[in-house]
Amino acid sequence: xxxxxxxxxxxxxxxxxxxxxxxxxxxxxxxxxxxxxxxxxxxxxxxxxxxxxxxxxxxxxxxxxxxxxxxxxxxxxxxxxxxxxxxxxxxxxxxxxxxxxxxxxxxxxxxxxxxxxxxxxxxxxxxxxxxxxxxxxxxxxxxxxxxxxxxxxxxxxxxxxxxxxxxxxxxxxxxxxxxxxxxxxxxxxxxxxxxxxxxxxxxxxxxxxxxxxxxxxxxxxxxxxxxxxxxxxxxxxxxxxxxxxxxxxxxxxxxxxxxxxxxxxxxxxxxxxxxxxxxxxxxxxxx
Amino acid sequence: xxxxxxxxxxxxxxxxxxxxxxxxxxxxxxxxxxxxxxxxxxxxxxxxxxxxxxxxxxxxxxxxxxxxxxxxxxxxxxxxxxxxxxxxxxxxxxxxxxxxxxxxxxxxxxxxxxxxxxxxxxxxxxxxxxxxxxxxxxxxxxxxxxxxxxxxxxxxxxxxxxxxxxxxxxxxxxxxxxxxxxxxxxxxxxxxxxxxxxxxxxxxxxxxxxxxxxxxxxxxxxxxxxxxxxxxxxxxxxxxxxxxxxxxxxxxxxxxxxxxxxxxxxxxxxxxxxxxxxxx
Numbered sequence: 001x002x003x004x005x006x007x008x009x010x011x012x013x014x015x016x017x018x019x020x021x022x023x024x025x026x027x028x029x030x031x032x033x034x035x036x037x038x039x040x041x042x043x044x045x046x047x048x049x050x051x052x053x054x055x056x057x058x059x060x061x062x063x064x065x066x067x068x069x070x071x072x073x074x075x076x077x078x079x080x081x082x083x084x085x086x087x088x089x090x091x092x093x094x095x096x097x098x099x100x101x102x103x104x105x106x107x108x109x110x111x112x113x114x115x116x117x118x119x120x121x122x123x124x125x126x127x128x129x130x131x132x133x134x135x136x137x138x139x140x141x142x143x144x145x146x147x148x149x150x151x152x153x154x155x156x157x158x159x160x161x162x163x164x165x166x167x168x169x170x171x172x173x174x175x176x177x178x179x180x181x182x183x184x185x186x187x188x189x190x191x192x193x194x195x196x197x198x199x200x201x202x203x204x205x206x207x208x209x210x211x212x213x214x215x216x217x218x219x220x221x222x223x224x225x226x227x228x229x230x231x232x233x234x235x236x237x238x239x240x241x242x243x244x245x246x247x248x249x250x251x252x253x254x255x256x257x258x259x260x261x262x263x264x265x266x267x268x269x270x271x272x273x274x275x276x277x278x279x280x281x282x283x284x285x286x287x
Numbered sequence: 288x289x290x291x292x293x294x295x296x297x298x299x300x301x302x303x304x305x306x307x308x309x310x311x312x313x314x315x316x317x318x319x320x321x322x323x324x325x326x327x328x329x330x331x332x333x334x335x336x337x338x339x340x341x342x343x344x345x346x347x348x349x350x351x352x353x354x355x356x357x358x359x360x361x362x363x364x365x366x367x368x369x370x371x372x373x374x375x376x377x378x379x380x381x382x383x384x385x386x387x388x389x390x391x392x393x394x395x396x397x398x399x400x401x402x403x404x405x406x407x408x409x410x411x412x413x414x415x416x417x418x419x420x421x422x423x424x425x426x427x428x429x430x431x432x433x434x435x436x437x438x439x440x441x442x443x444x445x446x447x448x449x450x451x452x453x454x455x456x457x458x459x460x461x462x463x464x465x466x467x468x469x470x471x472x473x474x475x476x477x478x479x480x481x482x483x484x485x486x487x488x489x490x491x492x493x494x495x496x497x498x499x500x501x502x503x504x505x506x507x508x509x510x511x512x513x514x515x516x517x518x519x520x521x522x523x524x525x526x527x528x529x530x531x532x533x534x535x536x537x538x539x540x541x542x543x544x545x546x547x548x549x550x551x552x553x554x555x556x557x558x559x560x561x562x563x564x565x566x567x
Contacts, residue, residue, distance in 0.1 A: 168422025
């Protein structure tokens with residue numbers, strides 16, 4: 001688990017991301033890597049999606065480490081015009097050859113995957129073959145509060161893989177079947193993971209779409225999505241023990257701060273209490 | 288440009304007769320749009336259309352509905368879209384069975400358990416919105432499947448008279464009116480911001496539904512002015528044209544992004560000369 005300061009989306013991000021991937025000894029030589037950013041929708045005013053420069057930095061880092069194939073896979077949750085949203089968000093201009101390496105998770109070929117001992121009402125779910133077939137799934141979420149889930153980070157970001165062509169837009173079926181439970185179930189499907197959280201410019205308040213920009217100035221990375229999310233929560237001033245999808249995923253990840261090996265900045269040095277909506281004030285971290 | 292689009296559409300047909308969204312295997316939605324576009328095109332492309340129609344026909348389930356692809360088993364929202372092919376040469380499937388599915392199975396209604404829950408606890412786990420159409424059975428209604436299903440029912444009513452159709456279309460339009468954004472236009476559901484694609488599709492579905500759309504028409508024209516998405520602009524073009532309005536200017540240049548965009552371009556071109564594929 002690494003916490004790194006990053007004050008802006010600039011060229012230094014490339015070196016930072018490469019260093020963190022090397023530090024974590026992520027072995028991708030000869031392997032297939034899928035990068036999953038959060039491109040839920042585009043908004044010119046609010047940082048609701050992962051910045052394309054971070055996505056490009058991750059792409060370059062995994063290529064430099066010898067990955068055989070690196071793809072970007074995302075299925076916007078709100079609207080079906082995926083490539084148009086990606087263009088608005090700057091993905092085409094910042095990531096060379098974007099359209100060739102991008103797979104729309106909303107319309108990719110799918111496989112029905114059973115949930116083993118599911119927490120949610122789903123017994124199975126269709127998921128895109130690109131994500132199911134990779135050797136390493138890299139979750140690149142935007143650090144945000146979420147009006148239904150409390151926070152949306154590396155684990156909740158997996159929702160974007162669920163195909164809209166099957167379940168529609170927005171992907172509310174997942175929310176109905178238990179938002180926390182479904183995230184925990186998805187988390188169990190994808191075991192070979194890494195996470196790099198975009199917390200440079202983040203979103204607080206009425207997220208994930210209508211919140212307010214907040215400059216958090218951090219990148220958080222690690223292989224255990226639950227541990228990464230728990231650490232992000234603490235940075236945001238949120239108690240991860242109060243976030244249902246994190247506690248449900250305890251069998252596949254770590255929440256306890258004492259058991260999470262951490263490098264880089266101390267949480268207290270980068271902590272900034274994110275604004276929470278009235279429904280979520282109870283999750284405020286007390287210390 | 289129409290000729291190029293048509294060639295691109297024909298070239299992208301899969302070996303099994305269907306169309307993918309852009310690459311890969313065939314899916315129901317892009318295949319239906321491709322068949323609508325071929326039906327609207329000037330030239331005859333009967334072989335390609337028939338192969339597409341046959342692919343679609345093989346997907347129809349015993350309950351009358353269509354799944355989203357051969358991989359996904361359950362009947363879903365694309366059944367309402369398929370009804371837009373009713374009565375056309377390319378409709379080789381059982382459109383009456385599809386219509387029945389849309390009229391009876393496409394929407395979530397509270398069952399015994401939900402009614403009991405309301406009685407005991409004063410609330411239901413799900414929001415009851417029985418009058419639009421959902422993406423998947425037994426879930427809430429949304430603007431896009433509701434709009435497309437209204438259009439499909441209008442089309443099927445031309446070939447199969449059924450007294451339930453105008454009633455359900457009326458309910459669907461009530462749903463759309465109730466979910467209009469404050470400043471006009473539509474999001475996917477209750478969102479505050481209107482989207483081009485949903486606003487265009489809903490305007491098509493509200494064609495002939497009476498007055499009260501002035502604000503939304505103004506919103507659609509405003510959205511079109513700033514819309515960089517070709518598909519979004521196409522939906523607005525189709526929706527505004529249904530109400531006698533034109534979208535000024537031309538779409539941004541650039542490569543076409545997938546089958547739906549290609550097909551909608553052909554459908555919009557045909558609409559300009561009076562051949563309406565989406566309006567009944």
